[in-house]
Amino acid sequence: MLGSPHATTVRGPIALRGSTLELLRLAASERIKAPIGLLSEGRQAVPMPALIIEGWAAEGVLLDDGRQQIVRILLRGDICGLGPLADQLQTFAITSLTLAKAPGDGVAAAALGREREAQAKRDLHHLIRLGRLPALERTASFFAETYERASQAGLLLGGFMPLPFTQTQLSDHLGISSVHMNRVLQQLRRMGLIEPRYRTWRVRDLPALASLGHFPLEA
DSSP: OOOOOOOOOOOOOOOOOHHHHHHHHHSOSOOEEEOSEETTSGGGOOOSSEEEEESOEEEEEEOTTSOEEEEEEEOTTOEETOSTTGGGSEEEESSOEEEEEOOOSHHHHHHHHHHHHHHHHHHHHHHHHHHHOOHHHHHHHHHHHHHHHHHHTTOOBTTEEEOOOOHHHHHHHHTOOHHHHHHHHHHHHHTTSEEEETTEEEESOHHHHHHHTTOOOOO
16 A cells, blocks of 8 residues: 555636546546545545546555565546556555546547556656666656646645655655655755745756756656
């Protein structure tokens, strides 16, 4: 199980990519509500793939010794349970979620295909982080990408983005010990690149942060 953090959400207008807007229009009107927890357990079992309308989720692997690797962080507009390895990953609601079942008809296939491509691109960025970047650059890359995604999804409030993950969960995503994770966050703060404010973060210089993390911002 991928931890049990405190929940936080930011409510605002839904701003989704074109392909997910298309999926939303095609999806059934019924919405699925999921509390914090593993989405495949008991009464909380959710049919996949599912489009996130509100909330944050994570997908990862739990090792037999209790350690975990969070592979993906998902937010509004992303799709849980997507791709050929979806059945190998646990999906966990980090906050309470509002989901819509992604339609399985032929009309939706193209939109789902574009979402698979977007997810594969994010997976590649994360592989590069874990394989080639030291802790400071790795964390800078993560914050640059997540801030850009949160902005595109309409989640920024006064320039701050919600990030309802504990430092332990961030360390499980970035492959850094929780103690070192705290040091790296403090270093990025001292560099004037990020600013925390009660479970939210502001990126003060996105181009500089992206440059430090070798992350290609979208034009």
